[in-house]
Amino acid sequence: xxxxxxxxxxxxxxxxxxxxxxxxxxxxxxxxxxxxxxxxxxxxxxxxxxxxxxxxxxxxxxxxxxxxxxxxxxxxxxxxxxxxxxxxxxxxxxxxxxxxxxxxxxxxxxxxxxxxxxxxxxxxxxxxxxxxxxxxxxxxxxxxxxxxxxxxxxxxxxxxxxxxxxxxxxxxxxxxxxxxxxxxxxxxxxxxxxxxxxxxxxxxxxxxxxxxxxxxxxxxxxxxxxxxxxxxxxxxxxxxxxxxxxxxxxxxxxxxxxxxxxxxxxxxxxxxxxxxxxxxxxxxxxxxxxxxxxxxxxxxxxxxxxx
Amino acid sequence: xxxxxxxxxxxxxxxxxxxxxxxxxxxxxxxxxxxxxxxxxxxxxxxxxxxxxxxxxxxxxxxxxxxxxxxxxxxxxxxxxxxxxxxxxxxxxxxxxxxxxxxxxxxxxxxxxxxxxxxxxxxxxxxxxxxxxxxxxxxxxxxxxxxxxxxxxxxxxxxxxxxxxxxxxxxxxxxxxxxxxxxxxxxxxxxxxxxxxxxxxxxxxxxxxxxxxxxxxxxxxxxxxxxxxxxxxxxxxxxxxxxxxxxxxxxxxx
Numbered sequence: 001x002x003x004x005x006x007x008x009x010x011x012x013x014x015x016x017x018x019x020x021x022x023x024x025x026x027x028x029x030x031x032x033x034x035x036x037x038x039x040x041x042x043x044x045x046x047x048x049x050x051x052x053x054x055x056x057x058x059x060x061x062x063x064x065x066x067x068x069x070x071x072x073x074x075x076x077x078x079x080x081x082x083x084x085x086x087x088x089x090x091x092x093x094x095x096x097x098x099x100x101x102x103x104x105x106x107x108x109x110x111x112x113x114x115x116x117x118x119x120x121x122x123x124x125x126x127x128x129x130x131x132x133x134x135x136x137x138x139x140x141x142x143x144x145x146x147x148x149x150x151x152x153x154x155x156x157x158x159x160x161x162x163x164x165x166x167x168x169x170x171x172x173x174x175x176x177x178x179x180x181x182x183x184x185x186x187x188x189x190x191x192x193x194x195x196x197x198x199x200x201x202x203x204x205x206x207x208x209x210x211x212x213x214x215x216x217x218x219x220x221x222x223x224x225x226x227x228x229x230x231x232x233x234x235x236x237x238x239x240x241x242x243x244x245x246x247x248x249x250x251x252x253x254x255x256x257x258x259x260x261x262x263x264x265x266x267x268x269x270x271x272x273x274x275x276x277x278x279x280x281x282x283x284x285x286x287x288x289x290x291x292x293x294x295x296x297x298x299x300x301x302x303x304x305x306x307x
Numbered sequence: 308x309x310x311x312x313x314x315x316x317x318x319x320x321x322x323x324x325x326x327x328x329x330x331x332x333x334x335x336x337x338x339x340x341x342x343x344x345x346x347x348x349x350x351x352x353x354x355x356x357x358x359x360x361x362x363x364x365x366x367x368x369x370x371x372x373x374x375x376x377x378x379x380x381x382x383x384x385x386x387x388x389x390x391x392x393x394x395x396x397x398x399x400x401x402x403x404x405x406x407x408x409x410x411x412x413x414x415x416x417x418x419x420x421x422x423x424x425x426x427x428x429x430x431x432x433x434x435x436x437x438x439x440x441x442x443x444x445x446x447x448x449x450x451x452x453x454x455x456x457x458x459x460x461x462x463x464x465x466x467x468x469x470x471x472x473x474x475x476x477x478x479x480x481x482x483x484x485x486x487x488x489x490x491x492x493x494x495x496x497x498x499x500x501x502x503x504x505x506x507x508x509x510x511x512x513x514x515x516x517x518x519x520x521x522x523x524x525x526x527x528x529x530x531x532x533x534x535x536x537x538x539x540x541x542x543x544x545x546x547x548x549x550x551x552x553x554x555x556x557x558x559x560x561x
Binding site for chain 2: 011051054055056057058074075076077078080082084086087088089090092093097101102104105106107149
């Protein structure tokens with residue numbers, strides 16, 4: 001659905017036309033029906049990539065294709081929906097008028113536009129606000145009308161730039177549910193974000209972009225498979241005296257709440273020794289939780305590399 | 308269809324803006340003032356009303372064309388609403404043409420309302436309807452179309468403030484191209500003459516659209532002059548819009 005080859009982007013900024021490299025040869029592919037999360041810190045080049053795909057900026061090198069056709073072919077956008085970052089809309093229009101305008105730009109017929117607009121406003125929970133001017137919309141409502149306009153043409157590919165940023169937990173959940181709904185309908189979704197917990201829940205694959213370079217790409221499991229168990233957390237009870245002191249010395253930290261003690265061990269070996277000690281001293285283990293690296297750790301590692 | 312969608316949206320944008328109404332209000336105020344001023348004159352009252360009203364319609368029309376015109380593209384870039392539009396299957400020229408036609412439609416409505424009011428005032432005070440001044444109104448409209456196109460051209464590559472200054476400068480110089488021509492003749496041969504002549508032909512000759520005095524004083528305006536002026540205006544508009552599209556096509560929306 002999306003393919004880029006050596007995509008490069010350079011900007012000239014300021015009075016002295018200083019050269020800023022936003023993308024350093026991005027090569028990637030997103031398959032049909034995939035939910036692809038495009039991760040990276042601010043200024044990594046995520047938005048630039050999305051803008052290139054949408055024909056908003058012209059790349060200074062490389063090439064990109066959407067559904068097998070070059071991005072310069074504007075007819076390819078017939079099957080694409082796009083939500084820009086922090087979207088601004090024509091605030092003098094009402095929600096219905098805005099949806100109608102979006103439909104017209106796809107050359108949709110009146111009846112089709114009306115039916116689709118009604119359906120989508122319903123889906124994003126805005127049918128009650130359809131005659132309200134967009135200037136009166138809250139941030140969450142703006143994001144939802146943004147998603148609705150991106151879907152007016154029932155696109156095969158949906159590109160969303162930071163769809164969850166600036167939303168409260170309720171708004172984030174709504175957006176997440178909409179994305180999962182689209183996935184169930186077989187749509188391909190490509191979205192950029194820096195909100196990682198959502199990514200682990202909804203993405204089939206992710207790519208991590210740092211300073212214009214793609215540092216890692218794959219499924220969340222693949223990316224995390226090479227990572228080791230970082231620490232083990234064990235909660236136990238019924239251990240006292242010398243045994244408890246030994247356990248406390250072995251652990252990197254302990255917290256005692258009533259009769260229960262929670263100890264954290266730096267590696268699995270220390271944890272299994274501690275487990276034996278608890279049993280030998282007649283204690284009882286309440287829980288044993290290994291902590292593996294999360295996507296956030298991997299993300300931070302990639303960002304920190306060669307800083 | 309897509310051009311029409313953008314044009315209608317632009318029309319709504321301007322019509323729902325308070326600034327537009329305050330400009331129309333002041334233009335109407337000037338029409339009213341022309342009636343008052345005419346009472347002070349010794350000559351024919353109707354001439355004063357006609358002259359002041361036509362000038363008022365032109366000046367406020369130019370203000371709308373420039374200040375709304377530069378905002379048409381400028382605001383889309385500043386507010387990033389253009390991201391929503393350009394990411395849809397619409398070509399950039401369609402967007403620009405739609406914007407232009409939208410404002411042209413606004414100006415047509417403005418000029419129609421103003422002309423009706425002007426005729427009404429005139430009839431109420433002098434019981435005369437100077438139909439020939441409608442020809443002046445027609446050419447004012449063509450002039451406004453030229454100014455709007457230039458405002459759009461500047462806004463495709465410059466900031467709103469600079470675009471407004473450029474468009475205003477072009478309007479003023481456009482009314483002085485005759486002087487440029489005379490200056491070129493007086494400088495004799497050489498580089499300076501060539502440059503002045505180039506500027507004369509390159510800039511719009513807005514003075515050609517000014518037949519206010521002629522129509523007010525009932526001096527006949529030949530039909531071929533009218534036809535030439537209208538064709539010149541429309542051709543100039545086409546050329547400026549084509550140039551705007553060329554620039555806009557290459558632009559990156561950061």
